[in-house]
Amino acid sequence: MATEATSRAGEAPLAAQLPPDTLRQWLRDMLLIREFEVRTMQAYQNRQVGGFCHVYIGQEAVAVGCTAAARDDDPIITAYRDHGHALARGMDPKYGMAELFGRIGGCAKGKGGSMHFFDASRHMYGGHGIVAAQTPLGAGLAFATKYEDEVIGRRKSDRVTLCFFGDGALNQGAFHESMNLAGILDLPVLFICENNGYSMGTSISRGTTMGHEITAKAAAYGMDSASIDGMDIMAVYDGIRPMIDRCRETSRPAFIEMRTYRYKGHSMSDPRKYRTKEEEEEYEAKDAIEKLVEHLKREHGFTDDEHTAMTKDVKKQVRAAMKWANDSPVPDNTELYTDVYTGYWGPYQGTSLPEMMRE
Amino acid sequence: MATEATSRAGEAPLAAQLPPDTLRQWLRDMLLIREFEVRTMQAYQNRQVGGFCHVYIGQEAVAVGCTAAARDDDPIITAYRDHGHALARGMDPKYGMAELFGRIGGCAKGKGGSMHFFDASRHMYGGHGIVAAQTPLGAGLAFATKYEDEVIGRRKSDRVTLCFFGDGALNQGAFHESMNLAGILDLPVLFICENNGYSMGTSISRGTTMGHEITAKAAAYGMDSASIDGMDIMAVYDGIRPMIDRCRETSRPAFIEMRTYRYKGHSMSDPRKYRTKEEEEEYEAKDAIEKLVEHLKREHGFTDDEHTAMTKDVKKQVRAAMKWANDSPVPDNTELYTDVYTGYWGPYQGTSLPEMMRE
Amino acid sequence: MPRSIEFRDALREAMSEEMRRDERVFLMGEEVAEYSGAYKVSRGMLEEFGPRRVIDTPISEAGFSGLGIGAAMMGLRPIIEFMSWSFSLVAADQVLNNAPKMRYMSGGQLGCPIVFRGNDGAGGQLGSTHSWCVEGLYANVPGVKIAIPSDPYDAKGLLKTAIRDDDPVFFLESERLLSVKGDVPEEEYTIPFGEALIRRPGGDCTIVSFGRPVNFCLEAAEALAKDGIDCEVIDGRTIRPLDIDTIVKSVRKTNCCVVVDQSWPFASPGAEVAAQVHRACFDDLDNHVYRVHSDDVPAPYAYNLEQEMLPNVRKITEAARHATYNA
Amino acid sequence: MPRSIEFRDALREAMSEEMRRDERVFLMGEEVAEYSGAYKVSRGMLEEFGPRRVIDTPISEAGFSGLGIGAAMMGLRPIIEFMSWSFSLVAADQVLNNAPKMRYMSGGQLGCPIVFRGNDGAGGQLGSTHSWCVEGLYANVPGVKIAIPSDPYDAKGLLKTAIRDDDPVFFLESERLLSVKGDVPEEEYTIPFGEALIRRPGGDCTIVSFGRPVNFCLEAAEALAKDGIDCEVIDGRTIRPLDIDTIVKSVRKTNCCVVVDQSWPFASPGAEVAAQVHRACFDDLDNHVYRVHSDDVPAPYAYNLEQEMLPNVRKITEAARHATYNA
Ligand SMILES: Cc1ncc(C[n+]2csc(CCOP(=O)(O)OP(=O)(O)O)c2C)c(N)n1
Numbered sequence A, B: 001m002a003t004e005a006t007s008r009a010g011e012a013p014l015a016a017q018l019p020p021d022t023l024r025q026w027l028r029d030m031l032l033i034r035e036f037e038v039r040t041m042q043a044y045q046n047r048q049v050g051g052f053c054h055v056y057i058g059q060e061a062v063a064v065g066c067t068a069a070a071r072d073d074d075p076i077i078t079a080y081r082d083h084g085h086a087l088a089r090g091m092d093p094k095y096g097m098a099e100l101f102g103r104i105g106g107c108a109k110g111k112g113g114s115m116h117f118f119d120a121s122r123h124m125y126g127g128h129g130i131v132a133a134q135t136p137l138g139a140g141l142a143f144a145t146k147y148e149d150e151v152i153g154r155r156k157s158d159r160v161t162l163c164f165f166g167d168g169a170l171n172q173g174a175f176h177e178s179m180n181l182a183g184i185l186d187l188p189v190l191f192i193c194e195n196n197g198y199s200m201g202t203s204i205s206r207g208t209t210m211g212h213e214i215t216a217k218a219a220a221y222g223m224d225s226a227s228i229d230g231m232d233i234m235a236v237y238d239g240i241r242p243m244i245d246r247c248r249e250t251s252r253p254a255f256i257e258m259r260t261y262r263y264k265g266h267s268m269s270d271p272r273k274y275r276t277k278e279e280e281e282e283y284e285a286k287d288a289i290e291k292l293v294e295h296l297k298r299e300h301g302f303t304d305d306e307h308t309a310m311t312k313d314v315k316k317q318v319r320a321a322m323k324w325a326n327d328s329p330v331p332d333n334t335e336l337y338t339d340v341y342t343g344y345w346g347p348y349q350g351t352s353l354p355e356m357m358r359e
Numbered sequence C, D: 001m002p003r004s005i006e007f008r009d010a011l012r013e014a015m016s017e018e019m020r021r022d023e024r025v026f027l028m029g030e031e032v033a034e035y036s037g038a039y040k041v042s043r044g045m046l047e048e049f050g051p052r053r054v055i056d057t058p059i060s061e062a063g064f065s066g067l068g069i070g071a072a073m074m075g076l077r078p079i080i081e082f083m084s085w086s087f088s089l090v091a092a093d094q095v096l097n098n099a100p101k102m103r104y105m106s107g108g109q110l111g112c113p114i115v116f117r118g119n120d121g122a123g124g125q126l127g128s129t130h131s132w133c134v135e136g137l138y139a140n141v142p143g144v145k146i147a148i149p150s151d152p153y154d155a156k157g158l159l160k161t162a163i164r165d166d167d168p169v170f171f172l173e174s175e176r177l178l179s180v181k182g183d184v185p186e187e188e189y190t191i192p193f194g195e196a197l198i199r200r201p202g203g204d205c206t207i208v209s210f211g212r213p214v215n216f217c218l219e220a221a222e223a224l225a226k227d228g229i230d231c232e233v234i235d236g237r238t239i240r241p242l243d244i245d246t247i248v249k250s251v252r253k254t255n256c257c258v259v260v261d262q263s264w265p266f267a268s269p270g271a272e273v274a275a276q277v278h279r280a281c282f283d284d285l286d287n288h289v290y291r292v293h294s295d296d297v298p299a300p301y302a303y304n305l306e307q308e309m310l311p312n313v314r315k316i317t318e319a320a321r322h323a324t325y326n327a
């Protein structure tokens, strides 16, 4: 049942037919994520960012390609490596950076940090810190959209939920229960495994049986599946677009492996002794951003100047975001007791939306 | 990878070659379990037994056939429907009955009840009440036997662990984590799913994706598997014996579906509205005990008189067990504080073996 | 005129009325639909609301708890039934990390209006894996509310409040109470959280309890009354929020206090009440607070051992005698 | 002559020494072998003991916790590392149902000599899913022992005792202490469970704490001493068994008490200590027991909020002033 979408652009007819401006937007989104992450790493070194921080560098094509193939109101949810997904959904980087800085202006008022980027107005249901714990939530988001269509009977929205997780999540029971529930209840959810080959220092072959062919996990639930080159955004789009459409039609779940790679360490404190420099270089040579740049140049006369201008523009935006974040005050200590409960009782001071949603 | 062992005795050459007395012993073991369960149900109606009580009637061939194919020192572990496994391993029914009666003479001093039959001296590591919670324990038993062989370096025992569970356990995360761990760590354990078609009132098709072919679950872990007719003890033996031998050699785990049926309700309070009388009769017509009786008569001149005598003998044994259980006193209230901790501190009064193991 | 109905009927009425009132409310759990619930709490609900709103699940507590939380994040109002709260342990991460913290972690973006409900505490000889009093574990966690009714009237009124609440609620029922009958009016009513009820007024000793043991306390109070010890029995109704004011007011009057909590003693809700009463009533207490719990051992199967382990009438009576220097 | 080593080194020495002493002991967990532990606690152990005794696992806490319990049922002595105790929530059923009750449920047939260990409590800005103080949940459960060292000396001595113990032990470390150095003798030693240590003698006020906050208490005590408030700081060392006698003896001397517990206040070990002290010292206390905990909210990410939430020196100092009527 597993289908194979390959990475040669020529074999990505759907993406190839899209207007050049769309592809340029993809490029800009990927550049923005990478720049955001580069500056995040610097900020972490400067102790402006604390806690656990996991950057998305190398995997940009997955978040950008998948959200591009989905509708803007399709719910998405992911794990703690979540900056890319939030930005791909259009969250202003300043709110993300302020969150990392632990400021009140952050998307979660500085209460969630790197692992908990949320943007409800853009149907981004978070960043979640416990491995695989978001997979039942993803099934629940899909349950809710279906319930709204069938029970509450609003105009049928037929929304499809994209539930992202890492390869390490394949080893958690919650993932398997979610797959089975989605299959039994016919939930419109795509389980998207961002297989970057490692969970922390554990290569997938050391932690996961059938790690060489994880679509076998889907077969156990009678689920359609695909393995897609996550280092080529056009392959990502072409691979997932038909599956999203089918899911929207049939409301049947499916499983997708995105073969990708994280260029950096698992978190900010990872010497990466478990893999070779050569392996890292091999993947960086397949860089998805480079690939798209080449495609745009080859097919759509994208010039070096345009490229430089776009890069400049992105850097400017992120620099501004950092400035904005820095100017945002730290949360007042009274914030400890807000957003715990909806109402006011005892020491609890009710709840309110973050600045991001009050614009 | 799934192999199929069918149910016609002619196609159970291994079992067919065994000495007739062995098959007679199997018959007696199955009769003992059934009689034990029949009297258990009566005792439950008479309020001599409390709590949750799940009888094994209909599934006898699985426990008896599997333990017959295993070595006496191969560890076994199962769920809460555990009377049959303990008896198949040779626990004296009087200790089981006393446990059900909540008496100090019980295998667990009356502290465990129906769901917690243990017989450590016979390598029966319990009955466990939480669905699938015994599957990681089963992996651990296998880990321990392998560790003893390889690290502690006693004479290689090459023991194989039999880990039993119901079809409902297929839907619990713990089962999946156990399968993956057994595969990654090469643990000598057989995961034996007693698929009786229902978890409480839920038919497997309503609760489990690929319920029509659960060996697909094994494939997800790259595990060998088999589907065996659990209503024919000779098919059970012939099906599982080679897998036990292979596991003993290779220390590789495997998954086995035993297709069986529970004749009675899930527990003592189950109207069984979820299935038809016809379905129940269909299975009772395939009764494993009947099948073996016929085989013994056909192939080994087993006579009606011998059959009657054996039945009588079994009834006598169970009647004696009930008497013994009834004569065993209830635990003294001081037993509340024994077996909580090994040592004596605060109110805790150390630990000791049950009478069964002090014989 | 009042009707007398069973605890389980009260639960069903609460769910059914709220499901009629708000189509975002649905019921999900093991055997809740076609089997009408392992304890027949949801009998007839599948017929009335259909399979889209009364949903059977596989034995996947972590999965369907999380599924409910995800649905609640989108504004639905799930009622998730645990056949027993004992089985919530396999879903602990979902019910403790995701439900109670979603609003906080998202900086107020997403709420989690969900009710988890099911049997809590000892059933009849179910043994240690099936007899959890999860309030002993979960009461420690901010972000949840915990309701624990002691009779059919409260079961209905508190459950309706729980379903309308915008925060996650752990609703703790007792299998031992399901068949108990009590007066429940036809008219609609709800019971606010955080308001304890004085079940029996008295001047000599305050007895505070939650859930099923409240009934043992009332029994004990009658026995004690015969000996001239007039106890005030307070039913906390909710553990979070805890109505400490009502308790303190009573202790300031009686000057002594017994806390009866079915969970294990160590670091339990009972310990919390005792500590708070001592703090608030330091100058009022004539004696230290006495605590009655289940014994600090795993729940045994044997009938006599289980009865001895529970916070029974004998233990409560003795505690009250000591607290009032009548031992 | 004494050596000063890091907390993490003390943990490693304890495990390595016990593994040399008893081949039934092994270490299993995520990244413990080839990665030398996410926090380098097990550095070098794979090299010394090999892959059969230092074992990497997938991210399957329920699975490998249960695997360890099964191995312990057969007489092995597993050390199961949770990268963080926060992740034990997905294994709650295994660690709370199977480990602590195996001996009871089997009527004394099978023990469970296992140690679960890892980081507990707040790390640095890890947010609410990664900052659990599991003692707030798990201390309620009979059948387990809970050790929680506050310095390298105790880390080594208590961990060796834990590994030799025949019952399941939850060993709670602090990520914040891993790099802290302290004197640890070359010579072999163990520290018995259930014996609190008076870290600082004093006559005016008893301060009881467990684990990392003990260090805050000592800081606070120094500050208070300058104002002539002489505090006796007691390090509980183990929460189960709780050495209430040492605490009571001290309170009988000082007549006032502050309990400092890093877990959330409600139904916590701190509540238990307060309740027990009030019971045992009813006639000795000049004031009610003061309690210092983490604030009753999910752990926030922002640095200032997290610092404010923790049971910090300021809160402890204030509590002691109030307890001694010096506020
Ligand atoms: C249940 C649980 N166990 C352990 C951890 C610690 N941890 C955080 S990320 C991680 C590795 C996850 O790898 P993967 O799922 O492949 O995602 P990636 O980091 O590659 O994006 C681990 C073990 C956790 N957060 N949750």
Ligand SMILES: Cc1ncc(C[n+]2csc(CCOP(=O)(O)OP(=O)(O)O)c2C)c(N)n1
Pocket: B054, B081, B129, B130, B131, B165, B166, B167, B168, B169, B196, B198, B199, B200, B266, C030, C059, C061, C083, C087, C090
């Ligand atoms: C985690 C958990 N959830 C729910 C239950 C309640 N329960 C006990 S048995 C059972 C059905 C199990 O069916 P199956 O695994 O097929 O075993 P069978 O009863 O058919 O032998 C359920 C839901 C439980 N014991 N544990």
Ligand SMILES: [Mg+2]
Pocket: A166, A167, A168, A194, A195, A196, A197, A198, A199, A200
């Ligand atoms: Mg990965």
Ligand SMILES: [Mg+2]
Pocket: B166, B167, B168, B194, B195, B196, B197, B198, B199, B200
């Ligand atoms: Mg079944």
